[in-house]
Amino acid sequence: MGNSDARRPTLKSMAVAAGVLALFAVVGVGLVALTEDSTHERIDRNEREFLLRSLNDVLPGERYDNALFEDTIQVVDADLLGTNQPVTVYRARNNGRPEAVILAPVAPDGYSGAIRLLVGINYDGTLTGVRVVAHRETPGLGDAIEVQRSDWILGFDQLSLKQPPLESWAVRRDGGQFDQFTGATVTPRAVVKAVRNSLLYFERHRDALFADEASGAASDSEAASPLKNQQEDRPHSQSETHSESEND
Amino acid sequence: MIKEIALQGLWKNNPGLVQLLGLCPLLAVTTSVINGLGLGLATTLVLAGSNLCVSSIRNWVRPEIRIPVFVMIIASLVTTVELAMNAWFHDLYRVLGIFIPLIVTNCAIIGRAEAFASRNSPLPAVFDGLMMGAGFTLVLLVLGGIRELLGHGTLLAGANMMFGADTDITLHVLADDSGFLLALLPPGAFIGLGLLVAAKNVIDRRLELRRQALPAIGAAASQAG
Numbered sequence: 001m002g003n004s005d006a007r008r009p010t011l012k013s014m015a016v017a018a019g020v021l022a023l024f025a026v027v028g029v030g031l032v033a034l035t036e037d038s039t040h041e042r043i044d045r046n047e048r049e050f051l052l053r054s055l056n057d058v059l060p061g062e063r064y065d066n067a068l069f070e071d072t073i074q075v076v077d078a079d080l081l082g083t084n085q086p087v088t089v090y091r092a093r094n095n096g097r098p099e100a101v102i103l104a105p106v107a108p109d110g111y112s113g114a115i116r117l118l119v120g121i122n123y124d125g126t127l128t129g130v131r132v133v134a135h136r137e138t139p140g141l142g143d144a145i146e147v148q149r150s151d152w153i154l155g156f157d158q159l160s161l162k163q164p165p166l167e168s169w170a171v172r173r174d175g176g177q178f179d180q181f182t183g184a185t186v187t188p189r190a191v192v193k194a195v196r197n198s199l200l201y202f203e204r205h206r207d208a209l210f211a212d213e214a215s216g217a218a219s220d221s222e223a224a225s226p227l228k229n230q231q232e233d234r235p236h237s238q239s240e241t242h243s244e245s246e247n248d
Numbered sequence: 249m250i251k252e253i254a255l256q257g258l259w260k261n262n263p264g265l266v267q268l269l270g271l272c273p274l275l276a277v278t279t280s281v282i283n284g285l286g287l288g289l290a291t292t293l294v295l296a297g298s299n300l301c302v303s304s305i306r307n308w309v310r311p312e313i314r315i316p317v318f319v320m321i322i323a324s325l326v327t328t329v330e331l332a333m334n335a336w337f338h339d340l341y342r343v344l345g346i347f348i349p350l351i352v353t354n355c356a357i358i359g360r361a362e363a364f365a366s367r368n369s370p371l372p373a374v375f376d377g378l379m380m381g382a383g384f385t386l387v388l389l390v391l392g393g394i395r396e397l398l399g400h401g402t403l404l405a406g407a408n409m410m411f412g413a414d415t416d417i418t419l420h421v422l423a424d425d426s427g428f429l430l431a432l433l434p435p436g437a438f439i440g441l442g443l444l445v446a447a448k449n450v451i452d453r454r455l456e457l458r459r460q461a462l463p464a465i466g467a468a469a470s471q472a473g
Contacts, residue, residue: 017313024317028324035328039335046338139279140399140429 055090055102057147058120058129064092064099073212080201082106082114082194089209098123098210101202104133107194111186112136115145119198123206126160130195135187142187152179152188161199169196253372257379263356264387264441265448270354273347274388275437279399282406284392285385286340287347290329292381294351295360296374297325302365303373318361326352340410356384391440397421398431 048069055068071093074086081087083106090102100122107115115135120128130153132145144150155178161169170176171189180188202209263269270291277287301321309317330348333341341348351357360380365373397403401422408416430436 013310017310020309021313021316021320024320028320031324032327032331035331039331042335043331043338046335050338050342138429139432 054118054131054133057131058102058118059092059100064094066093068092077201080197082108091210100128101209103198105194105198107190109190110135110137111142115190117194119195121202125203126158127156130156137187141184144181145187145191156195161203253376254379257383262383263380264384265445269356269359273350273354277344277347278388278392278395278437279432280396280406281389281392281404282410283343284388286344286410288385288388290348291351291354291384292378293329294325295357295381296377298322298357298361299365299373299377300370302361303368303370306366318358322357323352337410391444394440395431395436398428
């Protein structure tokens with residue numbers, strides 16, 4: 001008898017407990033939804049501003065007059081752009097003429113994983129600037145690739161595949177002209193290689209990059225063919241990914 | 249009462265140094281003073297908010313479902329704070345990144361909800377949240393200061409992320425490139441926290457000895473007299 005007495009309140013109290021829990025869930029979700037609703041415009045604007053600021057670090061805003069955000073295409077080149085995911089290409093134009101592009105390639109072989117970059121390249125193939133967007137390199141050693149930590153990354157400004165010549169696109173330890181950091185060679189090596197590969201990619205695909213409709217994919221094969229010779233001239237000393245890219 | 253709550257949060261029962269709660273964000277974020285300050289303020293906000301909510305509902309939530317209710321309250325608050333930071337302190341949000349959602353897992357918060365807020369009225373509960381948060385922030389600041397000073401030779405670098413673009417109050421204390429790398433790496437965080445805990449224990453011991461010594465001296469003096 002005592003048992004059945006105890007059971008009824010338990011069932012009831014379970015229902016009440018569930019109800020209270022559900023009530024709190026609803027209130028909690030409501031609170032989050034309200035906040036989301038009142039902040040999402042501001043957050044979107046922040047994200048856009050942040051991206052624009054990063055893009056303008058690489059390519060000054062006065063150099064172009066088009067809407068950089070809208071004039072983008074997605075391209076895929078696992079060998080030269082470091083990822084098999086689509087890479088965004090921002091196309092800067094001035095008075096309708098092609099001015100420069102900003103690529104967002106990946107240096108896949110950083111010391112602790114991929115390093116994401118922004119590489120700005122003038123129409124004539126010289127670099128407008130390079131910045132690191134995201135990385136997980138060792139603080140104090142590899143993080144000198146950040147512009148806040150050292151001006152090493154600024155050393156890329158104005159360089160191209162001719163100046164310095166292709167074989168000098170490596171850190172000093174590998175016989176190139178770029179400084180490595182004390183205690184960190186892997187990180188600068190990865191960045192130098194990624195920047196060089198971006199330049200190679202741009203050299204091969206330049207006209208296709210500017211010709212394509214916004215947000216269409218650049219067709220690899222057409223753009224690559226006229227520049228096949230260039231490819232074979234490339235030195236073999238540099239890296240594995242590099243030699244793989246010669247088979248494409 | 250108020251004095252006792254403050255003393256508990258800031259010193260005697262400090263979440264970082266005594267309860268050793270919330271170590272994950274504490275160790276991960278303290279590479280600079282400003283990072284520590286940002287996470288500390290966010291945590292304090294959540295602590296005060298969750299203590300207030302928990303305390304206001306303490307009389308009509310049954311004990312058997314209190315923990316899931318606390319978890320839901322804390323999770324909603326953290327998400328709200330995260331969205332707000334993303335909207336108003338975007339740069340800092342980028343630096344603190346995943347550690348804001350991780351405030352949910354900071355045991356100090358549910359610990360205070362359970363140990364204090366669910367047994368006290370809202371006003372002391374909020375005050376307890378603020379003081380516990382302040383104690384946590386203090387540890388974040390000191391540990392961040394030590395690591396930033398040793399690792400980068402600066403203090404307060406990156407203040408512009410919190411206080412607007414034109415507040416650069418970075419102090420270059422040591423010469424450039426004199427960084428002591430270990431301080432910035434995870435082991436440095438553990439060693440730094442260990443030293444802080446040790447320092448607190450030493451101070452407590454001294455205070456205790458002095459307290460014991462004082463009456464003894466008094467007694468001796470009265471005997472001699």
